[in-house]
Amino acid sequence: MDCEVLAIGTELLLGQVVDSNSAWIGQQLALAGISSHYQAKVGDNHDRIVAALRGALGRADAVVCCGGLGPTQDDITREAIAEVMGVGLRRDPEVEAALRERFRGRDVPAMNWKQADVPEGASFITASVGTAPGLVCPVKDPAGGPGKEKVVYAVPGVPAEMREMVGGFVVPDLVRRSGDHATIRSRFLRVWGVPESRVAEIVAPRLSELEGTGTTIAFLANVAEGVRVRVTTRTSGPSAEAEAERTLDKEEAELRALLGDAVGGIDDESLEVVVASLLGEAGLRLAVAESLTGGLVGARLTSVPGASGWFAGGLVSYGSDVKRELLGVDEGPVVSEDAARRMAAGVARLLGADIGLSLTGVAGPEPQDGQPVGTVFVGLSWPPSAAVEALRLSGDRQLVRERAATYALDLLRHMLLERTATRTS
Amino acid sequence: MDCEVLAIGTELLLGQVVDSNSAWIGQQLALAGISSHYQAKVGDNHDRIVAALRGALGRADAVVCCGGLGPTQDDITREAIAEVMGVGLRRDPEVEAALRERFRGRDVPAMNWKQADVPEGASFITASVGTAPGLVCPVKDPAGGPGKEKVVYAVPGVPAEMREMVGGFVVPDLVRRSGDHATIRSRFLRVWGVPESRVAEIVAPRLSELEGTGTTIAFLANVAEGVRVRVTTRTSGPSAEAEAERTLDKEEAELRALLGDAVGGIDDESLEVVVASLLGEAGLRLAVAESLTGGLVGARLTSVPGASGWFAGGLVSYGSDVKRELLGVDEGPVVSEDAARRMAAGVARLLGADIGLSLTGVAGPEPQDGQPVGTVFVGLSWPPSAAVEALRLSGDRQLVRERAATYALDLLRHMLLERTATRTS
Numbered sequence: 095m096d097c098e099v100l101a102i103g104t105e106l107l108l109g110q111v112v113d114s115n116s117a118w119i120g121q122q123l124a125l126a127g128i129s130s131h132y133q134a135k136v137g138d139n140h141d142r143i144v145a146a147l148r149g150a151l152g153r154a155d156a157v158v159c160c161g162g163l164g165p166t167q168d169d170i171t172r173e174a175i176a177e178v179m180g181v182g183l184r185r186d187p188e189v190e191a192a193l194r195e196r197f198r199g200r201d202v203p204a205m206n207w208k209q210a211d212v213p214e215g216a217s218f219i220t221a222s223v224g225t226a227p228g229l230v231c232p233v234k235d236p237a238g239g240p241g242k243e244k245v246v247y248a249v250p251g252v253p254a255e256m257r258e259m260v261g262g263f264v265v266p267d268l269v270r271r272s273g274d275h276a277t278i279r280s281r282f283l284r285v286w287g288v289p290e291s292r293v294a295e296i297v298a299p300r301l302s303e304l305e306g307t308g309t310t311i312a313f314l315a316n317v318a319e320g321v322r323v324r325v326t327t328r329t330s331g332p333s334a335e336a337e338a339e340r341t342l343d344k345e346e347a348e349l350r351a352l353l354g355d356a357v358g359g360i361d362d363e364s365l366e367v368v369v370a371s372l373l374g375e376a377g378l379r380l381a382v383a384e385s386l387t388g389g390l391v392g393a394r395l396t397s398v399p400g401a402s403g404w405f406a407g408g409l410v411s412y413g414s415d416v417k418r419e420l421l422g423v424d425e426g427p428v429v430s431e432d433a434a435r436r437m438a439a440g441v442a443r444l445l446g447a448d449i450g451l452s453l454t455g456v457a458g459p460e461p462q463d464g465q466p467v468g469t470v471f472v473g474l475s476w477p478p479s480a481a482v483e484a485l486r487l488s489g490d491r492q493l494v495r496e497r498a499a500t501y502a503l504d505l506l507r508h509m510l511l512e513r514t515a516t517r518t519s
Numbered sequence: 520m521d522c523e524v525l526a527i528g529t530e531l532l533l534g535q536v537v538d539s540n541s542a543w544i545g546q547q548l549a550l551a552g553i554s555s556h557y558q559a560k561v562g563d564n565h566d567r568i569v570a571a572l573r574g575a576l577g578r579a580d581a582v583v584c585c586g587g588l589g590p591t592q593d594d595i596t597r598e599a600i601a602e603v604m605g606v607g608l609r610r611d612p613e614v615e616a617a618l619r620e621r622f623r624g625r626d627v628p629a630m631n632w633k634q635a636d637v638p639e640g641a642s643f644i645t646a647s648v649g650t651a652p653g654l655v656c657p658v659k660d661p662a663g664g665p666g667k668e669k670v671v672y673a674v675p676g677v678p679a680e681m682r683e684m685v686g687g688f689v690v691p692d693l694v695r696r697s698g699d700h701a702t703i704r705s706r707f708l709r710v711w712g713v714p715e716s717r718v719a720e721i722v723a724p725r726l727s728e729l730e731g732t733g734t735t736i737a738f739l740a741n742v743a744e745g746v747r748v749r750v751t752t753r754t755s756g757p758s759a760e761a762e763a764e765r766t767l768d769k770e771e772a773e774l775r776a777l778l779g780d781a782v783g784g785i786d787d788e789s790l791e792v793v794v795a796s797l798l799g800e801a802g803l804r805l806a807v808a809e810s811l812t813g814g815l816v817g818a819r820l821t822s823v824p825g826a827s828g829w830f831a832g833g834l835v836s837y838g839s840d841v842k843r844e845l846l847g848v849d850e851g852p853v854v855s856e857d858a859a860r861r862m863a864a865g866v867a868r869l870l871g872a873d874i875g876l877s878l879t880g881v882a883g884p885e886p887q888d889g890q891p892v893g894t895v896f897v898g899l900s901w902p903p904s905a906a907v908e909a910l911r912l913s914g915d916r917q918l919v920r921e922r923a924a925t926y927a928l929d930l931l932r933h934m935l936l937e938r939t940a941t942r943t944s
Contacts, residue, residue: 105739107555108705109546110749114537116560121534130532131567134559135541138737142556149574166719166738167726196913203716205723252740254918312535382835388821389814392835396813399884399916407841410807410817410833412826416870445841459824491824 095272096129098150102161102171103251104137115160115256126265127278127328138162143174151178151233151244156268158260161251163226165205171248175231176213178246183211189218189227219249219263226250228259230267245271278328279338283349284359286320286504293321296352309341311349320358320365320500323349358507365503366394372510373404373449380506381447382408383421383437385428385454386470390499406447411437417454420444427463429454431482434473442475450475453502458491470498472505481509520697521554523575527587527596528676529562540585540681551690552701552755563587568599576603576658576669581693583685586676588651590630596673600656601638603671608636614643614652644674644688651675653684655692670696701755704763708774709784709793711745711929718746721777734766736774745783745790745925748774783932790928791819797935798829798874805931806872807833808846808862810853810879811895815924831872836862842879845869852888854879856907859898867900875900878927883916895923897930906934 099116106113116133123130132153136146143162150157162171176183189210193202209226212218219228229248247267249259285293294313301311309327327341350357359368373380382391392408395401409420417423421440423433434452442450455470456462470485483505487497524541531538541558548555557578561571568587575582587596601608614635618627634651637643644653654673672692674684710718715738726736734752741747752766775782784793798805807816817833820826834845842848846865848858859879867875880895881887895910908930912922 104737105749106542107545107558108549108703108751109542109544110705111739112537112539112542117531117534117537119534120532124533131564132559132561132571133532134557136557139556146557164738164740165716167723168737198911203714203720205719206716254915379838384814384817386821387818388826388830389809389817389833389835392809392814392837393812393818393920396811396835396837396882397917397920401813402837405813405837407837408814408833408835410814410821410835412817412821412830412832413804413870416832420869444845445838457821492822495818495822 096154097123097156097268098154099133100146100150100157100159101135102159106135107137119158119260122260122265125278125280126269128268138168140170140174144177147178156245159248160256163248163250165209172211175246179213179231179233181214184214186210186212219259221255277334277338280324280326281342282361283323283357284320285356286358286365288356290321300348366398369503369507370398376514378449379404379406379447380449381406381441381445383441383452384410386457387453387495387499390495391502406445409441429456429463429465431471434471434482438473438475451502451506453498455498457494468494472502474509521579522548522581522693523579524558524583525571525575526560526585531560532562544583544685547685547690549703551694552703553693563593565595565599569602572603581670583689584673585681588673588675590634597636600671604638604656604658606639609639611635611637644684646680701753702759702763703753705749705751706767707786708748708782709745710781711783711790713781715740715746725773791823794928794932795823801939803874804829804831804872805874806831806866806870808866808877809835811882812878812920812924815920816927831870834866854881854888854890856896859896859907863898863900876927876931878923880923882919893919897927899934
């Protein structure tokens with residue numbers, strides 16, 4: 095099974111938007127054992143989309159088209175696929191009804207009706223996240239005998255909607271069509287507080303041992319997400335999935351032995367999810383005082399459903415007067431160890447929480463209180479303990495803010511692990 | 520002149536690296552007035568690179584190949600281009616000498632010598648940033664008469680090296696070959712608070728009027744960034760750039776006349792930047808009380824440098840007790856108009872600000888206070904005015920939160936525009 099990806103949108107060719115969708119789709123196809131030898135971008139032009147689709151179908155068994163399903167004049171993917179299929183468009187009454195429902199009595203804008211159009215013989219992939227439904231379009235194989243069929247999928251270009259449809263429908267449908275039982279499985283170990291190069295150094299011996307085994311290790315790093323160590327294994331045969339799981343379990347244990355507490359989560363477990371479950375289990379309530387991050391830490395924590403169980407709230411103490419009046423920070427520099435300590439204790443008191451976490455620092459572009467850009471103090475108050483960590487972070491304003499938020503959450507994670515271990519021992 | 524881009528590397532297809540190079544190249548081509556209708560990614564496979572190159576040369580006048588020029592076994596771009604040209608490779612003595620120089624007496628690793636190879640009839644693009652030289656390869660046009668020639672450029676995949684060669688050599692060379700002095704310029708009008716389909720409907724008449732003029736309008740939508748209306752114009756001749764600016768100015772005026780206050784910014788101006796400058800100009804200080812957004816609004820506002828001049832701070836009042844004790848919200852449901860009103864007034868009082876903005880609502884996954892997921896109240900307190908807007912937003916937890924933050928900032932923007940207009944009139 096070979097599947098190409100065709101990203102549609104003039105903004106992609108003009109470089110106004112970087113096409114990260116086809117990289118993500120390529121990743122998902124690889125994980126499912128489906129080859130993808132060719133991926134292309136084409137603009138919002140009917141003839142060129144048709145030509146690109148015909149070219150792709152000449153080489154591959156399947157094509158995923160990404161983008162051009164919206165309601166505006168430049169969204170012409172449906173029409174191009176219909177031409178390749180040699181059919182017309184029909185308007186689907188169910189999607190029409192869903193559109194009316196969505197607009198709740200208000201007039202549906204005339205343009206939106208085209209989202210109910212579908213090439214004859216094609217069917218919809220229903221959307222829960224967004225609004226545009228996707229399409230599954232069977233195409234006769236020009237080179238094939240009777241009954242031989244290829245397939246074109248159309249999914250929206252909005253990443254969240256695209257991901258839901260590709261992950262939830264397209265990849266499983268391709269696997270089913272391929273009739274193959276090879277499986278490629280990956281597991282991510284999430285590491286925070288250790289730079290990527292150091293992680294690679296620690297893991298290097300294991301990398302050599304795995305050579306030629308069908309199991310590989312790779313590294314992906316990202317400011318907000320930390321370092322992700324990816325273990326990938328390829329197995330086949332009737333018990334391929336169970337075997338893959340065993341291999342991944344074993345490899346996870348090997349890597350945990352090397353990396354210790356630096357491994358904070360698995361797969362989609364973000365730092366905030368890990369912190370949330372540690373707080374929830376311990377029955378503790380947290381409050382956050384943020385200066386340079388301006389709400390980033392609170393926003394990350396409250397992205398976890400059920401946060402009200404363990405998150406009392408936060409104070410974005412951006413002005414110095416707010417820090418002094420509400421948090422009891424003394425006169426003098428607000429980018430300091432002492433200010434961080436008082437902010438942490440002050441916010442826990444103010445919001446009635448068990449633990450107070452604070453961040454104060456210089457995000458830039460200008461220095462402040464005689465401190466250079468990147469100076470950050472993270473405070474933690476958890477009576478009877480208290481801690482302040484001084485950081486010197488690199489990067490521009492946005493990077494310093496994101497790094498500071500990640501460090502603060504990781505400090506909290508370590509403190510929770512230590513104190514919880516002390517309690518249970 | 521039409522130039523395609525071919526990004527070479529299996530890691531791109533597997534999604535381990537996002538191909539941002541071709542977006543950058545696309546941007547540079549557009550700025551120089553060179554069309555690019557098709558861009559593709561292909562893996563490190565000789566036959567597929569050859570086929571992709573032949574396909575591209577069948578359609579376009581020129582191709583930029585990006586990647587596959589390094590010293591390792593999977594770097595095979597030179598060989599593939601030589602096959603397409605129908606020639607062999609020769610080893611260039613000057614590049615050999617440069618390699619010896621670079622390794623300063625140490626043995627040149629055997630693999631590196633291939634970097635001195637060049638297809639017969641091609642020449643080098645010298646590199647100052649990196650190590651791999653680029654290539655300019657003339658190719659006979661299979662469809663052309665005598666003297667008719669196409670061209671393939673090969674540049675490294677390392678972004679800094681690629682940018683130096685494309686900007687410094689490839690684009691100027693293409694402009695010289697085209698003999699054309701066309702230029703393509705774009706401008707974005709940023710719209711918030713109006714859905715994409717409605718924006719398209721409003722702009723539709725203008726779209727028809729522009730048909731065949733060389734100026735086009737397109738739409739890009741994104742939850743955090745709102746709708747961007749892109750105007751693109753193509754001009755040529757000695758005063759192409761000035762003419763393009765005039766056309767964009769005129770078109771901006773036409774669209775502002777249609778869209779009115781919904782146009783909040785131009786190009787990179789985000790909603791928070793616009794709000795920041797309105798607050799700064801008016802000499803007003805803002806405070807924010809966030810419930811369901813948990814700090815998102817504060818984080819967006821403080822991403823703007825110099826926020827301390829107009830941002831007093833915020834309270835993330837996640838727990839109901841915090842809302843009541845610090846913000847004076849009454850007993851009863853906290854997802855309500857009344858709670859939003861009191862939160863806005865309360866946070867302005869608490870933090871000593873001129874304006875209070877508040878958000879309370881249900882992000883999900885569960886309903887709250889008898890209200891369904893997506894119910895949001897945005898409050899604004901600016902004595903003597905006060906306003907509350909009730910919203911019903913669609914999407915999952917993260918989307919509801921992001922949409923709520925955008926709506927709140929847009930409400931503030933409108934209020935600032937109105938009050939500032941009243942004052943100056």
